[in-house]
Each structure stands twice: as C-alpha cells, then as structure tokens.
Amino acid sequence: MKKDALKITAIRLARLYLFFSCLAVAAQENAVPAIQMKSDIYSxxxxxxxxxxxxxxxYYTTKFTGAALKNKEYYIVAKEIWNGKIKKTDTVFNSSTNSYIGKIEKDSLNLRVIAGKSSDKALKIKFMFDRFExxxxxxxxxxxxxxxxxxxxxxxxxxGKPFYAFAYILPYEDKQGNKFWCAVESSGKDIESWGKEFGIKHYILFEMRFSE
Known part of the structure; x- marks a missing residue:
C-alpha cells in the first residue's frame, strides 16, 4: 500500500512538473515582443x-509597432509571380547596405504606400518613410x-523572420465573370500559391524583414 501511495505521489509530482514546465515555456514565448502592422486605406x-x-x-498609411523594432535593420523585396511561378525577385531597398537609412531608432516605424498603373502594361509603387522614399x-x-x-x-x-507586408493582386474571376479580391486575400498564409489556386496570371508580393 505504501509503495502504491508513493508511486501515485511520484506520478502526480511528475505531472505537476510537466504542467509548470509548459507554463514556463508559454510565458517565455509570450514574453517575446511581437511586432504589429496596422494600416489605414485611403485618406x-x-x-x-x-x-x-x-x-x-x-494608398495606405501603415505603422509598425513593437519593442523588437528598436535597433533593427529592415528591407523590402519584391517577388513577381507570373502564371503561378516566381519569375523575378528584386530588392526595393535594404537599410543594412545604405548608411543614410540606418537602423530603426524607436519602437515604431511609419510607412506610406501609394500604387497604381503607370501605363497600359506597367505598375508603379512608392514606399514613403519618414526620412526617405x-x-x-x-x-x-x-x-x-x-x-x-x-x-x-x-x-x-x-x-528575424521574413513576412509579406503587401500584395499587389489581380482578382479571382468566376465563370459568370464576377471578380473577387477578398476571396484571394483571405485564403490563408500560402500566399505564393495564389496564382495556381485562383488562376491569377500575375501579382507582386512585397516581403519585409526586421533583423539585427
């Protein structure tokens, strides 16, 4: 009987240890300061x-906030996707290779983005930060x-992890000719597969990353 009681007590202690270990891990994960992106469209x-x-x-006014932004370098890379495949990757800018831009000095970063067609077969986009564009x-x-x-x-x-900040997309078009942009945008994180999934001929992804 005593052995059984000791065994049960040991099992309970082991479960408690695992429980509190999981809580400690969760607390550490939650302690990592997340970066938030918030945008307002138009004016x-x-x-x-x-x-x-x-x-x-x-036109978007965008603000990134979070303690993890401070003293970070950052970049924007454009990925042009044609017929479901990434055909070209282009660095829009990289603060680590431009001494004028420098690191982020505060826990926030402001950005304005304006985009539209510049000709029959061309798109134009401008990224405007506080000190440069x-x-x-x-x-x-x-x-x-x-x-x-x-x-x-x-x-x-x-x-330290890349993410897609903006997507310049064409809509999904059904058999009746109806066009849907939100159906594409809300389909999930697998953003690089939109072309194949929705039959979209062309779109551009703008990837960002904040890192040391």
Whole structure:
C-alpha cells in the first residue's frame, strides 16, 4: 500500500512538473515582443479618397509597432509571380547596405504606400518613410483590376523572420465573370500559391524583414 501511495505521489509530482514546465515555456514565448502592422486605406479626406478611387490609386498609411523594432535593420523585396511561378525577385531597398537609412531608432516605424498603373502594361509603387522614399515600376498585364492589399496586418510579425507586408493582386474571376479580391486575400498564409489556386496570371508580393 505504501509503495502504491508513493508511486501515485511520484506520478502526480511528475505531472505537476510537466504542467509548470509548459507554463514556463508559454510565458517565455509570450514574453517575446511581437511586432504589429496596422494600416489605414485611403485618406480621411473624402474628396481626395473619391479622386483616388476614381483614378484606381491605392494608398495606405501603415505603422509598425513593437519593442523588437528598436535597433533593427529592415528591407523590402519584391517577388513577381507570373502564371503561378516566381519569375523575378528584386530588392526595393535594404537599410543594412545604405548608411543614410540606418537602423530603426524607436519602437515604431511609419510607412506610406501609394500604387497604381503607370501605363497600359506597367505598375508603379512608392514606399514613403519618414526620412526617405523609394519608387519602383513593374511589368503588368493590361488589366485595370490590380489592387494593393496590406497582407502583413493579418498576422503577428516576428523579428528575424521574413513576412509579406503587401500584395499587389489581380482578382479571382468566376465563370459568370464576377471578380473577387477578398476571396484571394483571405485564403490563408500560402500566399505564393495564389496564382495556381485562383488562376491569377500575375501579382507582386512585397516581403519585409526586421533583423539585427
């Protein structure tokens, strides 16, 4: 009887140890400061918003926040996907190779993004930070249905890991000719497979990373 009681006590102690070990691991994971991305589309000025929508111009004011941002380098890389495959990768900018940009000095980073078609078969996008801005042009289809989406605001961002901040996409079109942008955007994290999954001919992903 005493042996059985000691055995039961040992099992209970082992379970308690595992329980508190799991709590400790969870606490450590939660202690890692996450980076949040929040975006507002268009402008508070309704007249300006109407003009941008009429001209098919996308505009976001975006803010990254989190203690993990401080003293970090960062970059933006564009990935052009045609017919379901990444055809070209282009570095928009990299703070680690540009002494003027430098590291992030605070626990927040402000960004404005404006995008639209620059010609029949070209897209133009500009990233505007507090101290600098970068503009790029990319080949496109003739479609006027491109839409810039703030994909990174849907998921937690971890320092040192790349994430897709924006996606410049064409809609999914059903057999009746109806067009859906949200169905594509909300389909999940496997963003590189959108072309194959939805039959989208072309879209551009803008990857970012905050790192030491």
């Amino acid at each position: 508070e000025n309704k007249i300006l918003t109407d003009i941008m929508r009429f001209e098919d111009i996308d 970068v503009q790029k042009e990319y080949k496109s289809t003739r479609s006027e249905d491109y839409s810039l989406r703030d994909f990174g605001s849907h998921f937690p961002i971890v320092s």
